[in-house]
Amino acid sequence: MLKIDNLHVSVAGREILKGLSLQVNAGEVHAIMGPNGAGKSTLGHVLAGRDGYEVTAGSVEFDGKNLFELEPEERAAAGVFLAFQYPVEIPGVNNTYFLKAALNAQRKVRGEPELDSMQFLKRVREKLSVLHISDDLLHRAVNAGFSGGEKKRNEIFQMAVLEPRLAILDETDSGLDIDALKMVAEGVNHMRDANRAFVVVTHYQRLLDYIVPDFVHVLADGRIVESGDKSLAFKLEEHGYAWLKERKLAGSEA
């Protein structure tokens, strides 16, 4: 589904991603861990199409298409979803209205009929009950005045309603208490199926107790330096990223 090959990305002339390769197939959950400044958030932003990131080499294919040829809104319509690390506030714009506009814009691009208010609300109610989110969230302006936890819940709620094919969660667990963390995990687990993939970017192993990944990758200094199954996350948690560095050094000397 997603094929990243030797991706090099610079921000303001500084190279952040230095030859990152990653393949994600439908039905899989990939966790990407790594120290601060490794390029984790850059990866999410580049995939979603944010301005200011210069791709200097490499390629990204999504369902066989060159992802970089699509505008951000076209990527969304194609099924790419980024859960933001810092969700953005849009004062005065109703959360439900925003989400309906987003869903219908995507459906229009895909040639699907737009949902009317009744159909949309029905879908929203279904998702709310699964996610244990209160109605209150619907009536407020997009992320305006939300607590950190509420913002993250709102991202998961949006994901649930938009039903993307590839969801990238950018440190969705950071700053969450244990209940909110469980809710986020439940949201993801509920959506896991054979046609959908997740890339979960996180600092901590804790989230992976609830979202059990198929693969764990370590992103350090702009590339994937180690890949494995979920046990890799435990090792990292135990030994820290320094351990990895030492191992790498030892490996290169040998």
Added chain:
Amino acid sequence: MATERNDIEKALSRRYEAGFITDIEMESLPAGLSEDIVRAISAKKEEPQWMTDWRLAAYRHWLTMSTPEWAKLKIAPIDFQAISYYAAPKSRPKSLAEVDPKLLEAYDKLGVPLHERAKLAGVAVDAVFDSVSVGTTFRKELAEAGVIFCSMSEAVREHPELVQKYLGTVVPVGDNYFAALNSAVFSDGSFVFIPRGVRCPMELSTYFRINAGHTGQFERTLIIAEERATVSYLEGCTAPMRDENQLHAAVVELVALDDANIKYSTVQNWYPGDENGVGGIYNFVTKRGDCRGARSKISWTQVETGSAITWKYPSCVLRGDDSVGEFYSVALTHHRQQADTGTKMIHIGRNTKSKIISKGISAGHGQNTYRGLVKVEKGAEGARNYTQCDSLLIGKKCGAHTFPYIEVKHPGAIVEHEATTSKISDDQLFYCRARGIGEEDAVSMIVDGFCKQVFKELPMEFAVEAKKLLELSLEGAVG
């Protein structure tokens, strides 16, 4: 080449849909201003002597005045002798049924149906075309409720006692340069009288249209709500696209007696000029409401998207005890448009309250100024004001300016002022786009959210129109 030109024209007319010219036989006075012209206007309108004298007094006063220079506006000098002060369609209809079909068509194109099917809309309309009112709908229904809704010319003829009692009592003849000019040459406008205890059974609205070239529009509106009367009044304005600057200098006076309630909404969409600032309406308007009675309330809501220059400060004089004044404003400047707009809240009575919500949006090279005065007089015990003044910038070449003036002479007054300036951030745009919403739609959505507090004060159909207008006016503002 031909297709290219067509495309350009299409793009332009989409941006300003009201820019067409109606080809209709007009009669107009020669350009220039003098006592003779003032007399000629008065004669055309078959006015009584007192009205002619009133106009002449205003004209003589105007001659002693000079154009106000304090606004943050760059205005090319206006040649008052180059303007025609009166233009009217030649045929004089006696009723709506006799109105020239071309005129009806013009209003139809603007979405203001004047004929019978207008009844569906449930809004009574007075249509002012250049210098004259061409028709007022729903007269019979309104008359049954005791409401007078007619053109100003007609009011001078049919209800002279009311006009004489109230005209110029809120905005005196010599109030300011443009008000004095208007008093001398005003040609038409709407007159509304809601008698004691009557709640006006429908929304009233006036639709102003400038059509003729080299002509100014000087309308005069007077609304009187007697004790316990209630009325909601809407005003819309458009003009053709011309490469000259046309002058619009209106005066609106509102009088609210005890427990009366007047709500006045404007969607101003005069032609704004092109991207380079060529053409467009110079909009110099004096609007003032007098809360003369106790517990009266006057509420102004304006959405200002048009005009090359907007100079406008709808104000409330809170004379009656416990009276309330409100001002809700969205002003948008794009390309080379300039707006200097705001309000004055004058607290005179006890326990008077005022609220100001101003939203300024600047895009392109637009310059947007909020200028507002909150004045609390000595006797205004318990006066309260809340002002919120927000500016939104789109792009790097526009400007937003805020000039709040506060004068408080009563120590117990509570005056609050909050102001913010923000930009549509890249973060917001990217967030919307990452959810599938295209850039232009995202901007509309963010701007709409910014204006929400004001839009919710508008009657529903107007709110929809205002929203659409903002979207059109902002086309091409990003990217």
